[in-house]
C-alpha cells in the first residue's frame with residue numbers, strides 16, 4: 001500500500017518507517033524540516049507544517065496515499081508550549097490531514113491517541129468504552145483530553161474516510177521519557193521521583209517498537225474504531241516505580257505523604273501514581289491481529 005506518514009521523524013515514526021518498508025509498503029513522509037528525515041529509508045518526502053492547512057492539502061495528494069498515518073505530537077521537550085502545540089496537532093493537524101487525505105482519495109486514516117485519557121472510575125483496568133476524563137480537575141489535563149477526544153471524533157467521523165484510532169499506552173524504550181537518559185528515567189535514577197503513600201495508580205506501558213508494530217497492523221487490518229495498544233501487564237505505581245528504580249540501579253524511591261504528592265510532583269504525575277487506570281488490549285488483539293512482542297515492562301523499562 002502507499003502510506004503517507006506524518007510524524008516519520010518522531011520516536012514512533014522512526015520505528016515505523018523500516019517496519020512498513022519491510023512489509024512492502026511504499027512510504028512517503030510528511031515533514032516540516034527535510035533535514036530531520038536524513039537517514040530514514042523512505043520512498044518519498046513531502047514538506048509541510050502540519051498546522052498549515054493549505055500546505056498540507058497541497059503536499060499530500062501528489063503522494064497518492066492509500067492510507068494516511070498520523071503520528072504527530074510535540075512532546076519531546078515536555079514544556080507547557082509543547083502540550084499546547086500537541087493539542088493543536090490533535091485538533092487542527094488532524095483536520096488538515098483528513099482534508100488532505102480525502103482530497104487525495106485515500107481509503108483510511110490511522111491516528112495516534114493515548115490510552116491514559118480515561119476518567120479514573122471503575123476497575124483498575126478499563127476498556128475503550130470507558131469515558132474520557134473531560135472533566136479532569138487540572139485545566140491542562142482537561143485541555144489535553146479535550147484535544148484527544150476531538151482527534152478521535154474527527155478520525156472516526158470523517159465522511160468517506162474510514163478511521164482507526166490507536167490509543168497507545170505509556171511509551172517506553174530508547175529515546176522516550178523512560179529511557180535511562182530521558183527526563184523520567186533521569187529523575188528516577190537520581191532518586192527524585194518519590195512514591196506517594198497511596199501509589200495505587202495503574203499504568204499500562206507500551207514499548208515503542210510495539211507501537212510501531214500496531215501501526216503496521218492497523219494499516220493492513222483496515223479495522224474501524226478505537227483500540228487500546230498496551231502491554232499485557234498493567235501495574236500499580238507501588239509495583240512499577242520501585243522495580244524501575246531497581247532496574248536503573250537507583251535507590252528505592254522514598255515515600256511521600258499523600259497530601260504532599262500534588263504539590264511536589266505536579267498534578268499529572270501525582271494522578272498517574274495514585275489514581276490512573278490501566279487499559280485493556282483485548283480489542284486490538286482481536287481486530288488488528290496484534291499482540292505486544294514485549295508483553296511486560298518488567299525487564300525492559302530501563303532500556304532496550
Ligand SMILES: NC(=O)c1ccc[n+]([C@@H]2O[C@H](COP(=O)([O-])OP(=O)(O)OC[C@H]3O[C@@H](n4cnc5c(N)ncnc54)[C@H](OP(=O)(O)O)[C@@H]3O)[C@@H](O)[C@H]2O)c1
Nearest residue numbers: 007009010011012049050072073074075076170171176177
Ligand atoms: N503514549 C505516550 O506515552 C506518548 C505519546 C507520544 C509521545 N510520547 C513521548 O514524547 C516523546 C517524543 O516522542 P516522539 O519522538 O514520538 O514525538 P515527537 O518528538 O513529538 O515527534 C512527533 C513527530 O511529529 C512531528 N511534528 C511535530 N510538530 C509538527 C508540525 N507542526 N508539523 C509537522 N510535523 C510535526 C515531529 O517532527 P520533527 O522531527 O520536525 O520535530 C515528529 O516527526 C517521547 O519521550 C515519548 O515518550 C509519549
